[in-house]
Amino acid sequence: MKLLRMRLREDSTLRRTITMRVTIEDIAKKAGLSAASVSRILNNTGRFSEATAKKVRAIADELGYYKNRSASDLASHTQTTLGVINYPAETDSNFHVIRGITEQARQSDVDVLIMIAERDDQTAIRKVVEDLIERRVFSILFLSVHPDQAIIDLIKRAGIYPQEVASAYALDLSYVSSNDYQMGQLATRTLIDKGYSRIGFVGADPEKDIVGTQRFAGYQAALKAAGITYRPEWLFVGDGKYSYQSGLDAVPYYTDNADVDSVFATSDDGALGIINGLIDRDGAFTHQWGIISTDGSQICEQTRPKISSVTQDFNLIGRMAVDEAVRAITDLPKEKRQIDVPFRLELRETTPAK
Amino acid sequence: MKLLRMRLREDSTLRRTITMRVTIEDIAKKAGLSAASVSRILNNTGRFSEATAKKVRAIADELGYYKNRSASDLASHTQTTLGVINYPAETDSNFHVIRGITEQARQSDVDVLIMIAERDDQTAIRKVVEDLIERRVFSILFLSVHPDQAIIDLIKRAGIYPQEVASAYALDLSYVSSNDYQMGQLATRTLIDKGYSRIGFVGADPEKDIVGTQRFAGYQAALKAAGITYRPEWLFVGDGKYSYQSGLDAVPYYTDNADVDSVFATSDDGALGIINGLIDRDGAFTHQWGIISTDGSQICEQTRPKISSVTQDFNLIGRMAVDEAVRAITDLPKEKRQIDVPFRLELRETTPAK
DNA sequence: ATGAAAGCGCTAACAA
DNA sequence: TTGTTAGCGCTTTCAT
Numbered sequence: 001m002k003l004l005r006m007r008l009r010e011d012s013t014l015r016r017t018i019t020m021r022v023t024i025e026d027i028a029k030k031a032g033l034s035a036a037s038v039s040r041i042l043n044n045t046g047r048f049s050e051a052t053a054k055k056v057r058a059i060a061d062e063l064g065y066y067k068n069r070s071a072s073d074l075a076s077h078t079q080t081t082l083g084v085i086n087y088p089a090e091t092d093s094n095f096h097v098i099r100g101i102t103e104q105a106r107q108s109d110v111d112v113l114i115m116i117a118e119r120d121d122q123t124a125i126r127k128v129v130e131d132l133i134e135r136r137v138f139s140i141l142f143l144s145v146h147p148d149q150a151i152i153d154l155i156k157r158a159g160i161y162p163q164e165v166a167s168a169y170a171l172d173l174s175y176v177s178s179n180d181y182q183m184g185q186l187a188t189r190t191l192i193d194k195g196y197s198r199i200g201f202v203g204a205d206p207e208k209d210i211v212g213t214q215r216f217a218g219y220q221a222a223l224k225a226a227g228i229t230y231r232p233e234w235l236f237v238g239d240g241k242y243s244y245q246s247g248l249d250a251v252p253y254y255t256d257n258a259d260v261d262s263v264f265a266t267s268d269d270g271a272l273g274i275i276n277g278l279i280d281r282d283g284a285f286t287h288q289w290g291i292i293s294t295d296g297s298q299i300c301e302q303t304r305p306k307i308s309s310v311t312q313d314f315n316l317i318g319r320m321a322v323d324e325a326v327r328a329i330t331d332l333p334k335e336k337r338q339i340d341v342p343f344r345l346e347l348r349e350t351t352p353a354k
Numbered sequence: 355m356k357l358l359r360m361r362l363r364e365d366s367t368l369r370r371t372i373t374m375r376v377t378i379e380d381i382a383k384k385a386g387l388s389a390a391s392v393s394r395i396l397n398n399t400g401r402f403s404e405a406t407a408k409k410v411r412a413i414a415d416e417l418g419y420y421k422n423r424s425a426s427d428l429a430s431h432t433q434t435t436l437g438v439i440n441y442p443a444e445t446d447s448n449f450h451v452i453r454g455i456t457e458q459a460r461q462s463d464v465d466v467l468i469m470i471a472e473r474d475d476q477t478a479i480r481k482v483v484e485d486l487i488e489r490r491v492f493s494i495l496f497l498s499v500h501p502d503q504a505i506i507d508l509i510k511r512a513g514i515y516p517q518e519v520a521s522a523y524a525l526d527l528s529y530v531s532s533n534d535y536q537m538g539q540l541a542t543r544t545l546i547d548k549g550y551s552r553i554g555f556v557g558a559d560p561e562k563d564i565v566g567t568q569r570f571a572g573y574q575a576a577l578k579a580a581g582i583t584y585r586p587e588w589l590f591v592g593d594g595k596y597s598y599q600s601g602l603d604a605v606p607y608y609t610d611n612a613d614v615d616s617v618f619a620t621s622d623d624g625a626l627g628i629i630n631g632l633i634d635r636d637g638a639f640t641h642q643w644g645i646i647s648t649d650g651s652q653i654c655e656q657t658r659p660k661i662s663s664v665t666q667d668f669n670l671i672g673r674m675a676v677d678e679a680v681r682a683i684t685d686l687p688k689e690k691r692q693i694d695v696p697f698r699l700e701l702r703e704t705t706p707a708k
Numbered sequence: 709a710t711g712a713a714a715g716c717g718c719t720a721a722c723a724a
Numbered sequence: 725t726t727g728t729t730a731g732c733g734c735t736t737t738c739a740t
Contacts, residue, residue: 021513023717034727039719046720047725064511069488070424071717074732078719088449090652095442102470111485114468116456131465134423157418159375244656272656279658284638298444302598302626304633377733388711393735400736401709425733428716432735 022065030059042067073136080110082325083137085128087119087144091244091269093297093314094143097166100318101141108326113137117145126151133158139325141165142173161328165321166314168210174337176321178312180211183343184218187264187292187310190345192226195354196262196290198234199223202250203270205240212240215266215294233258242266247273251281261354262290268299271307271350291350305349317341376419384413396421427490436679437491438468439482441498445598445623447651447668448497451520454672455495462680467491471499480505487512493679495519496527515682519675520668522564528691530675532666534565537697538572541618541646541664544699546580549708550616550644552588553577556604557624559594566594569620569648587612596620601627605635615708616644622653625661625704645704659703671695 024042028035033052040046041053042060059065073079082105086094098114105112113135117124125147132140133154139161146169147155147162155162164175191199201219204212216235223230236253238246247270254260265271271293279285285305293300296311320341378396382389387406394400395410413419427433436459440448452468459466467489471478479501486494487508493515500523501509501516509516518529545553555573558566570589577584590607592600601624608614619625625647633639639659647654650665674695 024719025717035718036720036728037726039717040726043719049725052725064508066484066487066512068428068490068717070428070490071732072488072719074422074424074428074734075717075719077732088452090449091445092449095444095446098442098470112469114470115466116452116468130420133420134426136422136424154418158420244652276656276658298598302630304630378735379733389734390712390736391710393733394710397735403709406709422733425716426735428718429733429735431716 021068022063023068024065026063027056027059027065030063031056079136079138081135081137082110082112082322083132083135083140084112084114085117085125085132085140085142085145086114088116089144091297091299092144093295093312094166096314097143097318097321100315101165101322102318103315104319104322108322110138110322110326119144120146122148122151126154129155133160138329139163141321141325143167147173159332161325161332163321163324166312166317168214168338172336174324174333174339176317176324176339176341178317178343179340180214181218181221182340183294183310183312184215184264185222186218186343186345187215187294188219188222189226190308190310190347190351191262191264191290191292192222192228194262194290194351197226197228198231198258198260198262199228200234200236200250200254200258200260200263200289202236202263202265202274203238203240203242203246204266205237206235208240212266219264231258234260242270244269244273246270247275248277248280250274251277255281260289262292262351265291265293268293268295268297268307268309271309272299272303275303275305275307275350287350287352290352290354296346300346300348308348308351309346310343311346312343313341375422376417377422378419380417381410381413381419384417385410433490433492434464435489435491436464436466436676437486437489437494438466439471439479439486439494439496439499440468441471441473443498445651445653446498447649447666448520450668451497451672451675454669455519455676456672457669458673458676462676464492464676464680473498474500476502476505480508483509487514492683493517495675495679497521501527513686515679515686517675517678520666520671522568522692526690528678528687528693530671530678530693530695532671532697533694534568535572535575536694537648537664537666538569538618539576540572540697540699541569541648542573542576543580544662544664544701544705545616545618545644545646546576546582548616548644548705551580551582552585552612552614552616553582554588554590554604554608554612554614554617554643556590556617556619556628557592557594557596557600558620559591560589562594566620573618585612588614592624596624598623598627600624601629602631602634604628605631609635614643616646616705619645619647622647622649622651622661622663625663626653626657629657629659629661629704641704641706644706644708650700654700654702662702662705663700664697665700666697667695 024035024038028038038056041048041056115128117128142164164173166177168175168177206212206216236250238249271291293307293309296309300307300309378389378392382392395402395407469482471482496518518527520531522529522531560566560570590604592603625645647661647663650663654661654663
């Protein structure tokens with residue numbers, strides 16, 4: 001067992017030191033065995049006697065041995081790692097998704113590498129993707145991150161299965177998420193059922209991404225089914241980013257331009273913005289409009305009034321994404337796959353009957 | 355270049371397949387060079403002619419070559435990976451920290467592995483830590499995750515530098531975070547300066563963790579400095595987890611037990627809870643109490659009224675943690691290090707002069 | 709400027 | 725049940 005700390009040269013910025021650590025050889029020597037036997041024992045593979053096993057495990061423990069994954073992976077051609085690329089935002093639900101991913105991954109005995117990239121920064125995304133390819137992950141999951149076609153091609157070419165999770169964006173990428181069309185439909189129908197008829201649509205851009213397109217389509221379908229004629233001034237895109245700000249800005253917009261009696265906010269943040277916009281305008285919230293949002297994060301419980309929502313099961317989305325990824329190990333889907341995860345309606349205080 | 359897909363056996367649950375991929379050998383062969391030369395070129399190390407380099411790079415590209423990190427790390431003894439263990443919560447500021455870490459890491463040319471564990475689940479934490487050790491990270495950063503002493507010992511024994519980031523919890527772990535004592539002092543002094551004198555302390559447990567202890571100590575010091583005698587009924591711990599709920603519960607508590615005129619909430623969530631608790635009690639917010647919180651996340655801007663806060667620079671905290679970790683590569687600190695990152699006061703609407 | 713050779717730490721046949 | 729051997733794909737002396 002060598003424990004010297006040494007320096008390596010590197011032409012780039014930094015020099016890194018490494019510590020030589022306990023190897024399987026050290027254990028073998030100390031136990032009077034071969035490395036192979038130690039390997040078998042430590043990995044619970046092949047056959048060996050409990051007696052020697054006990055001894056070996058004791059020595060490993062005593063020496064503070066940890067397998068060198070690089071060596072192990074290299075020798076065994078094993079890849080049990082799942083890559084996740086996340087765009088972390090202040091209020092987001094990805095953490096639920098990540099929890100789900102982590103939980104399911106543990107059960108499926110794969111481990112998870114999470115890396116960060118900005119939503120649309122293709123250079124950064126590419127860098128992270130390449131890192132993940134070098135690490136030989138078997139699948140890459142994108143959470144709120146939108147790689148362009150070139151990057152997707154590169155991933156596929158590397159034999160890795162890419163998926164979008166919790167947000168279908170575009171392109172030929174498989175995804176696991178709620179069905180946005182149906183969510184839009186349900187939200188809108190709920191408002192209609194409560195007696196509202198002039199319904200604003202806030203925060204998503206029907207032209208920009210699939211989520212927006214689908215939710216908007218569902219919204220229109222519900223309108224039509226109820227015999228309500230859609231009016232273009234009911235649409236308020238704002239920054240089109242499902243943001244708090246777009247909700248805030250929607251209030252003066254509708255006040256000036258459209259006589260809506262209710263609003264379908266395409267995010268909880270947007271709904272919060274609308275509530276605050278109303279308070280800012282009127283001095284207090286007066287149930288001026290019915291409001292329903294999508295997502296159903298805890299924000300909905302923490303506003304006054306509490307926000308009614310079409311609630312997604314982000315944890316389940318994460319879990320199912322892992323299942324998909326694991327399944328893809330054995331048979332890589334040729335086609336783009338679309339997995340719809342169930343959602344539900346939660347009526348709270350912003351949708352009183354009219 | 356072999357591209358066969360093959361199956362490996364494994365005694366555990368799953369069988370994993372792997373795809374043999376383009377190797378440096380393939381490139382070497384195609385270029386009529388040795389593997390060594392290709393390696394040098396691709397890593398920009400040693401000497402070679404631009405002419406051959408160009409050719410090699412073209413071939414690598416054409417073949418879709420990606421370095422196998424396992425092989426590379428194994429051969430070069432290089433470790434350039436930083437491990438982060440995060441506990442992701444619904445409303446948390448860790449994403450800011452993680453952003454900071456990621457940004458700084460890119461500049462320092464290290465890459466970051468993020469893994470998830472529950473706050474106090476020592477079994478899960480241990481598992482994740484061991485995974486990181488196997489991957490030979492040079493440092494492990496804990497975000498809102500609290501390893502016990504056994505785990506810390508194990509990390510140190512492995513020659514890895516552990517740090518707590520954005521929350522000093524206990525034990526002999528180095529940390530990078532805001533100075534909680536000073537934050538508590540500033541928050542309290544601010545309230546006093548505005549004319550308040552009966553000041554509640556909500557959400558942290560002064561007995562349980564360092565953050566609570568320190569903020570409470572700062573709070574008491576400020577009280578004392580102003581000649582105000584602390585009264586025990588001013589303390590409301592609630593669940594002691596800096597939660598929304600503890601704020602919500604604080605309102606009936608104070609209403610029944612203590613005649614405070616203001617509250618120092620030890621988190622933004624707690625402050626939000628207090629506001630909502632007041633609304634729930636009175637039907638509307640009536641500036642009954644002055645309120646100040648710590649953290650200064652966007653929640654503070656998204657309530658009505660907006661919450662005054664002692665705001666932390668989470669991004670900077672993340673960046674500094676990386677700096678510390680990188681520094682520790684070359685000289686591992688013998689002592690526990692404590693890095694204080696500056697914070698600032700942001701007055702909004704919940705602290706009108708009394 | 710390039711190649712040959714050794715080896716990183718581990719796993720996986722195959723023998724014994 | 726255990727040992728021997730031969731790599732995994734790459735980097736790094738050291739020659740040339």
